[in-house]
Amino acid sequence: MTSKVYLEILEQIRRLIEEDGLVAGDKIPSERELSERLNVGRSSVREALRALELLGIIETRRGEGTYIKEFGEHQLVSLLGMFILQGQKAKADLIETKLLIEKICLQLACQRRTENQLAALKEMIEQKTVDYDRFFKWVADAGDNYLLVRVWLVLNDFFRLEKTTVDIPLIFYKKMLAAFQEQNESALLLLFEEYVVKQLSKR
Amino acid sequence: MTSKVYLEILEQIRRLIEEDGLVAGDKIPSERELSERLNVGRSSVREALRALELLGIIETRRGEGTYIKEFGEHQLVSLLGMFILQGQKAKADLIETKLLIEKICLQLACQRRTENQLAALKEMIEQKTVDYDRFFKWVADAGDNYLLVRVWLVLNDFFRLEKTTVDIPLIFYKKMLAAFQEQNESALLLLFEEYVVKQLSKR
DNA sequence: AAACGTTAGGTGGTCAGACCAGTTGGATGA
DNA sequence: TCATCCAACTGGTCTGACCACCTAACGTTT
Numbered sequence: 026m027t028s029k030v031y032l033e034i035l036e037q038i039r040r041l042i043e044e045d046g047l048v049a050g051d052k053i054p055s056e057r058e059l060s061e062r063l064n065v066g067r068s069s070v071r072e073a074l075r076a077l078e079l080l081g082i083i084e085t086r087r088g089e090g091t092y093i094k095e096f097g098e099h100q101l102v103s104l105l106g107m108f109i110l111q112g113q114k115a116k117a118d119l120i121e122t123k124l125l126i127e128k129i130c131l132q133l134a135c136q137r138r139t140e141n142q143l144a145a146l147k148e149m150i151e152q153k154t155v156d157y158d159r160f161f162k163w164v165a166d167a168g169d170n171y172l173l174v175r176v177w178l179v180l181n182d183f184f185r186l187e188k189t190t191v192d193i194p195l196i197f198y199k200k201m202l203a204a205f206q207e208q209n210e211s212a213l214l215l216l217f218e219e220y221v222v223k224q225l226s227k228r
Numbered sequence: 229m230t231s232k233v234y235l236e237i238l239e240q241i242r243r244l245i246e247e248d249g250l251v252a253g254d255k256i257p258s259e260r261e262l263s264e265r266l267n268v269g270r271s272s273v274r275e276a277l278r279a280l281e282l283l284g285i286i287e288t289r290r291g292e293g294t295y296i297k298e299f300g301e302h303q304l305v306s307l308l309g310m311f312i313l314q315g316q317k318a319k320a321d322l323i324e325t326k327l328l329i330e331k332i333c334l335q336l337a338c339q340r341r342t343e344n345q346l347a348a349l350k351e352m353i354e355q356k357t358v359d360y361d362r363f364f365k366w367v368a369d370a371g372d373n374y375l376l377v378r379v380w381l382v383l384n385d386f387f388r389l390e391k392t393t394v395d396i397p398l399i400f401y402k403k404m405l406a407a408f409q410e411q412n413e414s415a416l417l418l419l420f421e422e423y424v425v426k427q428l429s430k431r
Numbered sequence: 432a433a434a435c436g437t438t439a440g441g442t443g444g445t446c447a448g449a450c451c452a453g454t455t456g457g458a459t460g461a
Numbered sequence: 462t463c464a465t466c467c468a469a470c471t472g473g474t475c476t477g478a479c480c481a482c483c484t485a486a487c488g489t490t491t
Contacts, residue, residue, distance in 0.1 A: 030445070031278065055471060066446040068271050071473085075234065075275045076282050087472045088453035118375040125376070129328050172321040173328070176379060233474070258442060269475040274444090290443045291482035435490070442483075447476105454471070461464080 030065055034073035037063055042093065052090050053083065120225050123180045127161060130177060131217060133168030135210045142167045143206060150198050157191050160198055193220055233268055237276035240266055245296065255293050256286065323428050326383045330364055333380060334420060336371030338413045345370045346409060353401050360394050363401055396423055 038053070047053065056074065060067040074091060077083045084094040146163055149155045158181065165174040197220045204212040241256070250256065259277065263270040277294060280286045287297040349366055352358045361384065368377040400423045407415040 057471085060446095066444095068274075068447090069445065071271075072275060072278045074472095075278055079279050079282060085472060086454085088455080088470085090454095090471055115374065118373045121373055122375045122379065125332050129332070170321045170324055171318065172325045172383075176325065180375075260442080263475095269473095271476090272474065277443095288443060289483085291441080292484080293442060433491085435488105437486105437488080439486090440484090443481090445480075446478085448478105449474100449476080451474075452472085455469085457466105457468090459464105459466075461462105 030069045031072040031076065034059075034063060034065060034070055035076060038073065038077070047093055049093050051093050053093065055090060119180070119183055123177075123184055124222055124225065126173070126177055126180060127164070127221075128214065128217065130161070130165045130168045130173060131213050132210060133170060133173070134164045135205065135208055135213055137169045138167040138205055138208075143202070146198075146202055146205070150195070150202060153195070155195075155198050157193050160193075160201070191221060191224060233272045234275040234279065237262075237266060237268060237273060238279060241276065241280065250296055252296050254296050256296065258293060322383070322386055326380075326387055327425055327428065329376070329380055329383060330367070330424075331417065331420065333364065333368045333371045333376060334416050335413060336373060336376070337367045338408065338411055338416055340372045341370040341408055341411075346405070349401075349405055349408070353398070353405060356398070358398075358401050360396050363396075363404070394424060394427060 038059070041047075041053070053059075054062070056067050056070050060070045063070070074083065074085065078085060081094060083091055085091045142163070146155075146160075149159065149163070161177065161181070165177045168174070197216065200216050201213065204216060241262075244250070244256065256262075257265070259270050259273050263273045266273070277286065277288065281288060284297060286294055288294045345366070349358075349363075352362065352366070364380065364384070368380045371377070400419065403419055404416065407419065
């Protein structure tokens with residue numbers, strides 16, 4: 026026995042999802058059925074499922090079954106955070122990285138934002154439901170790069186773990202909206218520098 | 229029983245590592261001992277350890293024991309990759325994101341590189357042991373942002389999964405070294421554009 | 432004394448079976 | 462027809478048993 030069983034099981038499950046065309050919300054076979062079909066012990070199946078659960082790929086509900094989950098909330102982040110984010114340097118790195126990524130997202134969003142997205146942002150601002158997280162979630166989405174969105178989500182989760190909050194006045198979002206409408210990249214970066222970077226760099 | 233046992237065990241293990249001041253390379257108690265000390269079944273301990281193994285936090289060696297690992301290679305990446313990277317858009321996003329992050333790293337490294345690091349890079353080039361991965365590992369390190377290094381490592385792992393290779397002539401590294409010595413940021417970005425971005429964007 | 436097997440005990444890897452705790456859906460009764 | 466109940470699922474956990482593997486101590490040989 027060279028490789029670990031649960032890793033093989035992961036591959037089997039992946040294939041199962043692919044071949045059966047399962048999507049988010051669908052149910053996958055029970056642990057007992059999997060263990061029988063794959064000729065492995067149930068505990069090995071469970072180790073594989075635990076892994077997928079941590080990665081946020083499946084969701085298990087006691088008494089019901091195991092379901093494929095929409096990518097998104099990841100247990101993973103808070104776990105990694107517990108172990109990684111310990112020193113002071115780490116926190117400084119986190120803030121720096123988050124700001125850099127946000128700058129990138131701003132630039133991408135500036136080029137790629139659509140009229141519909143602009144309308145959604147305008148709505149959010151007028152309804153006063155906008156806050157920093159929601160705003161940048163919009164920015165990341167408007168950048169139209171799924172991977173970058175995920176990177177930002179992870180960093181944001183880390184950030185929240187630190188309980189650091191940023192206080193942004195409503196006027197910031199209004200000015201940003203205007204800059205997005207004109208696709209004025211330098212204005213976006215300037216505003217970002219003035220309202221956000223300045224506030225976080227003095228800590 | 230509301231919460232899952234293995235999540236509690238994770239917290240216990242984390243505390244154990246913290247309180248005993250364990251560092252990379254140290255051994256943690258055996259599965260049987262943990263299950264006894266925490267009053268839980270061994271299978272539950274194993275589910276927790278499997279999780280930590282996936283996150284790259286511990287390493288298990290059959291017959292020897294379980295050891296704390298230096299952060300770095302995580303099974304996690306290839307796993308996530310299996311499930312996430314499927315469509316064409318995903319691949320395009322990956323390449324774009326990787327290039328953007330590398331640009332950031334270049335800028336940081338340009339400001340922060342030390343004389344020692346420059347010497348190391350020079351050595352690498354002269355010995356002809358340099359390649360794209362090693363070069364950008366150096367760049368990321370020189371940027372002196374641990375988190376950003378990790379982000380790059382993850383993206384690079386994803387990238388390798390795609391079996392895409394970049395072909396870079398030695399002259400590129402030499403010119404880059406010169407630009408780093410002069411701290412000429414625009415030259416760095418220009419070179420990057422010319423040798424790397426151009427090559428990857430035509431796919 | 433140094434080098435070489437040998438072996439016993441510890442460790443992770445896996446499995447089977449048992450029981451608990453929820454959920455579900457159909458059979459049963461009013 | 463509707464409410465109730467219960468059997469048959471599901472995941473969650475524990476136990477005990479093997480196996481494969483490594484290490485260290487021991488004794489033997491050189």
